[in-house]
Amino acid sequence: xxxxxxxxxELVQPGGSLRLSCVPSGxxxxxxxxxxxxxxxxxxxxxxxxxxxxxxRQNYADFVQGRFTISRDNxxxxxxxxxxxxxxxDTAVYYCAVGVTQRCxxxxxxxxxxxxxxxxxxxxxxx
Numbered sequence: 001x002x003x004x005x006x007x008x009x010e011l012v013q014p015g016g017s018l019r020l021s022c023v024p025s026g027x028x029x030x031x032x033x034x035x036x037x038x039x040x041x042x043x044x045x046x047x048x049x050x051x052x053x054x055x056x057r058q059n060y061a062d063f064v065q066g067r068f069t070i071s072r073d074n075x076x077x078x079x080x081x082x083x084x085x086x087x088x089x090d091t092a093v094y095y096c097a098v099g100v101t102q103r104c105x106x107x108x109x110x111x112x113x114x115x116x117x118x119x120x121x122x123x124x125x126x127x
Contacts, residue, residue: 002026002116004096009121016086020121022079022096027116030074033099035107035114036081038092038123047107049081050099059104063089086125093120 008020022034035050049070050059058070069082079096097114099105105113 004116004118006096006118006121009123011124012086013127014125017084020081020094029077033102033104034079035097035099037095040092050104052104053102088125091125093122095120
């Protein structure tokens with residue numbers, strides 16, 4: 001069964017940094033765009049960032065404000081989300097998924113445009 005496995009989430013203090021990883025099971029990432037999403041308790045899932053198949057385009061949600069960097073290493077078959085200057089409002093379960101198009105599909109269409117969702121990794125930002 002094809003799915004993605006996220007890791008790297010943990011408890012971190014405000015202002016801290018984390019790097020999340022996204023590894024596929026049963027397929028390769030290099031044929032897809034890759035998106036990162038998050039879902040906080042009681043809130044809708046929202047898009048955080050996306051990188052195109054070639055890695056030449058990256059999209060970020062407005063709330064990122066230059067704090068996060070998405071990347072991919074096709075040789076390692078892994079995608080990353082480097083997060084800095086973390087805030088309590090960044091607390092959420094973070095998910096990665098692949099997009100149906102080589103360029104990033106719109107975040108708002110995540111239900112039908114992204115797939116192979118994993119179980120997510122918990123990021124908690126608290127002092």
